Amino acid sequence: MDYEKLLKDRKARGIGILKSSKLTFLGNFEWSVPSQSSQSSYTVKYDKHRNIVTCNCPDFASRRIKCKHICAVEYMLTKEIERKRNLNIAQPKRITYSQDWVAYDQAQTNQKALFMELLNDLCMTIPQTNNGIGRPKLPLSEMVFASTLKVYTTFTLRRFITDINRAKEKGFISKIPHYSTVALYMESEDLTPIIKRMIKISALPLRLIETDFTVDASGFSTSRFDRWFNFKFGKKTKKRVWIKAHLMSGTKSNIVTSVEVTPSFEADTKFLKPLLSETVENFQVKELSADMGYSSSDNLQFITEQNATPYIPFKLNVKARVYTPQIWRKMFSFFLFKQEEFLQHYHKRSKAETVFHMIKSKFGDSVRSKTPTAQINEVLLKVLCHNICVVIQEMFELGIKPNFCVEKG
Secondary structure (H helix, E strand, C coil), X not given: CCHHHHHHHHHHHHHHHHHHCCCEEEECCEEEEECCCCCCEEEEEEEHHHCEEEECCHHHHHHCCCCHHHHXXXXXXXXXXXXXXXXXXXXXXXXXXXXXXXXXXXXXXXXHHHHHHHHHHHHCCCCCCCCCCCCCCCCHHHXXXXXXXXXXXCCCCCCCHHHHHHHHHCCCCCCCCCHHHHHHHHCCCCHHHHHHHXXXXXXXXXXXXXXXXEEEEEEEEEEEEXXXXXXXXXEEEEEEEEEEEEEEEECCCCCEEEEEEEECCCCCHHHHHHHHHHHCCCCCXXXXXXXXXXXXXXXXXXXXXXXXXEECCCCCCCCCCCCCCHHHHHHHHHHXXXXXXXXXXXXXXXXXXXXXXXXXXXXXXXXXXCCHHHHHHHHHHHHHHHHHHHHHHHHHHCCCCCCHHHHCC
């Protein structure tokens, strides 16, 4: 019999097996296929990545070509992959979350007063520097306080001075700075690591609550434009410059545990490792969900090394190589054959979008600062303001009592 005709006949019989029987996945790329001539079943191992396609039936053992049992598994996998692609896995069932409105109302109505108190506690963790010889400088902690309060109010430098006056009346600062002095401090590169450290400290009150995390990136527009001559269309073109914030956040309270601010063209995937490394310093990470932009063997391996489970979907054109890590094979199998359970974990990735919505809706989706350093610091201060607001919410909802000074040193 001609080989092509024989294979066509076996494919037809394999489809017949699928219509009359159910195939059982045994794990490790193996399936149990019922026999059509008896009550027994055969085991098919179908691992295309390692080029292993076998069956323990007598037909395959004697001829060493595809039997009807292998054809049944192959046809099932082909149809399953096509179905998953057509579904577009980014459309899980919509999940809603309940809201403790009593706690929410209390947190919102008391937020501004509590914000200044918690911000003052955070600023007390800033190491004070010696002024040395010359005109005494304003304390660094007070300038960070003023810069953060300015971003929180969303006012211009001149208009937020009213809030600075109130902060002085309450004893949070010793002297009212000139608004231009605040602008100069926000342009300092020395301020960037201080703000990032404060963001990490502000998340510590929730370190016993958060175990599942997500990572994502989003842009903030600036007032600057790039201009160039487009030779293709023969005209001048301009485009607004924007910067990108990469952050990792908890899925329960939306607290941000680590953040990086970069130019707009930086790829997302390379920031997963540094963000996760900072997070595991203070948090026990059990799960990490992210979109396809973070899908890579290196990222999956690194997440596993931190004793966490990655829930990152695989791209449609993904291809395994000879030395594909075991974690890649494991998660790909989980993603392919247990997609409903996978999506229940992956859906938590949407909380990253919630975090950015909270930040942008409260503190703006653009920055007023003109210089690159000041723009980075302004975005970081938006994240710090967000964290303080999250802590205030959890004070009323979970009854936590944050004391940032305890975390000093």
